[in-house]
Amino acid sequence: MDELELLKKDWDKSSTNYPNLNNEQLYKLINKKSSSIVKWIFIISLLEFSAWTLISFLFDGAESLEKMKSYNVEHIFYPLTIFGYLVLFVFFYLFYKNYKSISATDNTKMLMEQILKTRKTVKHYVIYNLLFVYISIVLAVYIELTNNPETQSMLTSIESEGANNIYILYLTIIGFILLAMAVVTVILLGIYFLIYGLLLKRLKSNYKDLKALEKAI
């Protein structure tokens, strides 16, 4: 007997043996994209961290460290740096945890909750980064004003010329800080929107689909 004929017989015979996935299982299959999106969020956060570290080392890392040493403000500078890195690590851990739990989630409701949680973590991450930059700007200006001998002598000379001048100077400085904050906010939010925003958008559409599924079943 022809081999293929033999095969065909068996093929027809076993055509009822296949597993039958129900609608919900199939829905989940096509919505599993969430897991890989969250994985990308995790990977991108790692890349971003490396990029920032590299940039700070390449550019003014050593120089500003020297400057800080000459100002005797290591007690502010070091804790702040360490704190910054610690918080970043906490965020990596959270991103990783999100990824792990999303890829292990079986039930639709849990998956939805996890998606919401991931979105929240990313939001917190962006807010934290902005706050950290704001605090750094304020601190840097403060340190510059109180510790740089050049600015100090300039301040005293301006003060001797009249009390009004010094207020104007301070107002200018505050204006400068606000401007710097605004610029940083626009740049950072722009970057984050490009990287995370698009991923979050896709997560959101997955979430919507899952929600529709909840209703349908």
Add this chain to the structure above:
Amino acid sequence: MKSVTEQNFVVLLQEHQNIVHKICRIYTNDSDAHKDLFQEITIQLWKAFPKFRGDSKFSTWMYRVGLNTAITLYRKSLRHVQSQRIESMEYKLSYEEYDDTKDEQLKLIYGAVRKLNDIDKGIVFLYLENKNYKEISETLGISEVNARVRMNRIKTKLKTQLNS
């Protein structure tokens, strides 16, 4: 709007999922690989669904997209690219030919079919699914003559492999 599309798709997929399982059976060697391919084909079908115009039967369209996915993936797996596994997707898969209890000769035939190249596997699969040469050529995007020639070669190949 999208969710309505999705519901339609899932209903159709649910009804015709046997086709996907059968493709997986020809193209994979064990149940893990079967599940991977099943997932991959499902996702590709879903991605391609907006392009499904309904001018052919859904099942015909599934054969085409499913086989193309399997063929592309088969080429990928030669380069050792693995798709991401869904661990939570547990369903029972128990084909006799995936274990050792099957009739010896049938096992050999299945083994020989799995050694064929990706296109030839598709031809055998469509043949087993009672498709004629016209349908085979349309689904795989080859000429009818080519399909016939390949089929003859496959028969010879299987014979020599099984008798050696």
